[in-house]
Amino acid sequence: MKKMLAITVAAAFAAPAMADTTLYGKLHNAVQITDSGADGSGTQTTVSSNSSRIGVKGSEKLTDDLKAIYQIEWGLNAAENGKGLSDRNRYLGLKGSWGAVMTGRIDTPEKSVGRKVELMGDSLGDARSITSKGVADERANDVIAYMSPKMGGASFVVASVQEDGGNQTQGYSASAMYKAGGLTAGAGHTKVDGAGDTTRIVGKYDFGAGAVTALVQQDKDLSGVAGADRDVWGIGGMMKTASGAVKIQ
Template identity: 40%
Template sequence: MNKKLIALAVAAAIAPAAAMADSGNVSIYGIMDVSYDITDNGNTATAQGIRTQKVSSNSSRLGFKGTEDLGNGLAAIWQIESQINADGNGLSSSATGGTTFGGRNTFAGLSSKTAGTAILGRHDTPYKLATRSLDYFGDGLADNRNLMGQGAGSFDGRQSDVVAYISPTVSGMHAAIAHVSGAETATTSGQAKGGAWSLMGMYDNGPLMASLAYEKHNFGDATAAGSATIVTPTSLVAGTAVVTPGSAATSTGTLGVAGLANRSEKAWKLGVGYKIMPAFEVGFAYEKISNDLGTANADTGHKAYTLGGKYSMGSNDLKLAYTHVGDAAGTSASGAKQWALGVDHNMSKRTKVYAQYVKLSNDTNGAYGLNGAGATGSVTAKGADADPSAWSFGMRHNF
């Protein structure tokens, strides 16, 4: 299966390379992924969609990482990773990280081949890492996170104030657990400030990858103040149904939100990937989100799944994926489905060009969009029942 799950997110934390064992060794790495997108935010019953053409930067990044050998199998590790908006748009956007230095996975910690790794900083949650390798359109407009991981707080996100532990890999198996602290200051003594727990277990050996993940968000007192770590939607309303399907914003919120005092949400997810033959692999993920965020603490959660595959022919990879999110509990016809089709042409081991098409169809009361989960050129749905779509032609280079 695709090893980029570890290589891009936690390679420095899980398995420091022998080549970096020298004291003071620093590696520079990154990705430049830029595309020309033709988008349509979709028609509704009362309005015509708007078509646009734009250049997007799709999770382009620049990073620095290193280790120091401390002896007896122990190493100090660190990483600083920043987003690059290669299209020049959103340079100060809180949603994308903008020009914030170290806005992506940035941490320091200790790593042992026998005892595992502990890190402190900002990082993708174990819940997110559990199935990222199963998304064949990740980081672009067709990312399955357009529909997956959509809660009041992002279940497929990168969080600040993270303390995480990653176990050693034994016979293809490893596990990870992380705690996310809530608001960093409180306005009253003893005030609950919220927080989150995230954990996952994974088996990745030979043709099979399987993972199971769980995450819970505890929202603190309504008057909590301070720096936020869990993203929240803009449509929260105290005392009423607080989650509109598909309305979760990418801007940062707070774990102490009016209307969410002492409430919580949780999700679990199962992922399976299998390489049927050297040229053909498939991936499937299923998740269930539940909460007490509705009126009188009613559940407004939902279920979602994604199924995709990739077939390689010489230098070309053909990709297909289908993602579906069901109705939010208590809101009929609020789901959506997404189809994505693409082809990658690998010009070398580090450079490829690609073409993709994605179409998202909302149900009558659904309002999901092509938010890209990393693309600066996201497409917000025209409104409920809209069917946004996009063509994307781009180039990706790893260095």
């Protein structure tokens, strides 16, 4: 009996060592100066923890063409006390040559499309400061998603959002991306019952020394209010320098 117990315990602790697991994180504090008044009377200086995070992700080979994939990620506030950890992406899934299936809490495909052309991600200049309204740029609970393999330069993602005990209603999100050389183009759509829908088209061209980007977005029935629509568009540019890059969007 003791021998059997020892073998069982050894196997339980040996299994994680076989997995491809990565502990990762990012601390991103920034000093931000904003001016909300024409005469400067609205100037404020703040310290912001821009999407600081810590997480674990990895995979475990099951067969020659199948592996389990997982991610657990928490957001943290590195600038203030008492904020604690918040839930970010966390999922469990399967991946093979046919693509991947994931279940859990993840960014909607439409949100991910916008991230592909973002020049100032996780900062005051992030496009989400303007685009995130209604159901746009959501991280949803109880998601079942399928990600296709890359087919040439094309790929797509479809996701079903399940009802979450009154915290969210049912919905869906889908996206398609194409990449060839320096060109990236994509489109995404999200619809949530009773909360509206959003459609987004993005493009980016990287010419080596820099890049240009564009985004067009249409939101309908914001917060479930019929006729509460809006259109959003934006352009951006980036030029590399010897020590970094100059960006505008």
